[in-house]
Amino acid sequence: MEREQALERLNALVGKDLRPLAAQYTLTVFTPSGSRNKGWAGHVIERYLGLPLNSSRAPNFGSWELKVVPFKLTHAGALVPKETMAITMLDPVEVIQKPFEESHLYMKLKKQIVVARTWVDQSESVSLVHKVATFDLGDGELYRAIKQDYELIREQIKTSGFLSLSGKLGRYVQPRTKGPGGNAPRTRAFYARTQLVSLIFAEPVIEVPGSGIE
DNA sequence: CTATGATCATCC
DNA sequence: GGATGATCATAG
Numbered sequence: 001m002e003r004e005q006a007l008e009r010l011n012a013l014v015g016k017d018l019r020p021l022a023a024q025y026t027l028t029v030f031t032p033s034g035s036r037n038k039g040w041a042g043h044v045i046e047r048y049l050g051l052p053l054n055s056s057r058a059p060n061f062g063s064w065e066l067k068v069v070p071f072k073l074t075h076a077g078a079l080v081p082k083e084t085m086a087i088t089m090l091d092p093v094e095v096i097q098k099p100f101e102e103s104h105l106y107m108k109l110k111k112q113i114v115v116a117r118t119w120v121d122q123s124e125s126v127s128l129v130h131k132v133a134t135f136d137l138g139d140g141e142l143y144r145a146i147k148q149d150y151e152l153i154r155e156q157i158k159t160s161g162f163l164s165l166s167g168k169l170g171r172y173v174q175p176r177t178k179g180p181g182g183n184a185p186r187t188r189a190f191y192a193r194t195q196l197v198s199l200i201f202a203e204p205v206i207e208v209p210g211s212g213i214e
Numbered sequence: 215c216t217a218t219g220a221t222c223a224t225c226c
Numbered sequence: 227g228g229a230t231g232a233t234c235a236t237a238g
Contacts, residue, residue: 037234038233043236070220082221194229
């Protein structure tokens with residue numbers, strides 16, 4: 001499916017509650033024993049768009065990537081990102097070999113649709129589709145900043161080793177442990193910091209020459 | 215077992 | 227309360 005078509009379909013979902021849809025698609029939110037399927041909202045959106053669940057590392061729609069992130073209400077009444085956003089696994093061999101432009105990280109950030117859903121509490125009794133954003137990394141300042149994060153991570157792998165990577169690194173994109181933890185986590189993934197998630201949902205600045213807002 | 219979908223839990 | 231590490235369900 002092309003991104004434009006998916007965007008239309010998703011915009012029709014704004015304001016709707018995802019929870020009944022999970023039931024309709026017979027997706028697990030909580031197992032009978034009470035543990036949770038953390039990816040339930042993402043699965044609902046994928047099913048809604050007609051995508052079968054799979055675990056391929058390529059962008060899920062071929063040329064563009066779909067994500068859903070929870071937003072929470074602040075005391076001031078604004079909806080803001082609740083969490084960082086997992087992007088893709090970090091393969092040290094690939095990162096050392098490939099420049100940013102050829103990386104999985106870049107492919108996943110190049111063109112995407114990100115759906116914000118409301119998060120109330122862990123019972124997930126309701127979750128409304130809040131906002132749908134298209135995002136293209138482009139070739140501007142943000143592109144250069146994220147490429148810098150990638151290069152930083154790359155250098156640290158070279159100088160100190162893959163296992164030295166921690167979530168402290170990176171301004172917009174961080175390398176965090178993911179997968180089996182314990183004494184010595186062996187795997188890392190790229191995560192978008194909440195600041196980057198905010199930028200993805202920020203209204204584009206429209207410059208009006210002569211308006212004084214330039 | 216490791217990837218996907220992600221959020222939870224703990225530490226500061 | 228934010229940042230970092232750990233973890234859950236499911237598919238291949």
